[in-house]
Ligand SMILES: [Zn+2]
């Protein structure tokens with residue numbers, strides 16, 4: 156089977172919070188060690204390599220739970236998907252978007268808008284602008300996200316669910 160395109164991968168850096176969009180091509184990961192993508196801040200974002208048993212292995216340092224997740228990807232998922240989303244095993248937060256450039260960028264835009272809404276709802280905007288308070292605020296933010304399960308089929312807005320959470324708790 157011929158692979159005729161690059162896959163676009165978007166991952167949010169757990170160290171600096173930026174979303175990095177990377178392109179990977181089949182040839183760069185054909186070697187044993189595969190590729191390691193780095194963020195602008197110098198930290199490793201993910202490693203993608205071929206598995207001997209077939210398919211690919213993707214290691215991502217997760218922004219949501221601080222663990223490294225290992226995903227097994229098939230040939231189709233990596234090279235033929237329009238959009239394939241990988242979630243954190245523990246929080247279910249979306250940690251990686253992969254697929255065609257257009258679809259991945261759209262998904263990242265949607266994700267960013269949702270995050271902004273959540274941050275506004277939680278009232279932690281000002282903290283996120285302060286470097287020192289950033290990680291504390293982000294931890295609080297993630298604690299809230301953790302309780303949310305984004306339901307794609309219903310197209311439910313996760314913001315509504317989160318916003319309601321704290322008000323009803325006693
Ligand atoms: Zn970074």
Ligand SMILES: [Zn+2]
Nearest residue numbers: 217220243244
């Ligand atoms: Zn995780």
